[in-house]
Amino acid sequence: NGFWDFFLNWHHHFQNQVANKSDQPLLIIIAEDSTIYEKLKKLPTSKINTTIILPGYNSANDSASGKAEDYDSIAYKSLVSSRAT
Numbered sequence: 001n002g003f004w005d006f007f008l009n010w011h012h013h014f015q016n017q018v019a020n021k022s023d024q025p026l027l028i029i030i031a032e033d034s035t036i037y038e039k040l041k042k043l044p045t046s047k048i049n050t051t052i053i054l055p056g057y058n059s060a061n062d063s064a065s066g067k068a069e070d071y072d073s074i075a076y077k078s079l080v081s082s083r084a085t
Helices: 002-018 034-041 074-081
Strands: 026-030 049-053
Touching (some): 034 049
16 A cells, blocks of 8 residues: 555646646556556546556456465566566
8 A cells, every 4th residue: 555655646746747738748657456457547537648557467457366466476576577677
């Protein structure tokens, strides 16, 4: 939940920064699992052009596991080791 709260805070400030600009950016948000994807889809809409992506899932946005990876699992370590820094 700490990361979700951090994201909500960041998102709020980002919206305030670009709200009155004539050249609106495209905001692309990548969800790491279907739980977060559903939370993101429920965010209030804004004037910012936003795309939410759930990678590695089929068109119905379902996954084999449907849940976040465990912190100390091999799958989690593989996920975070492949992220850009």
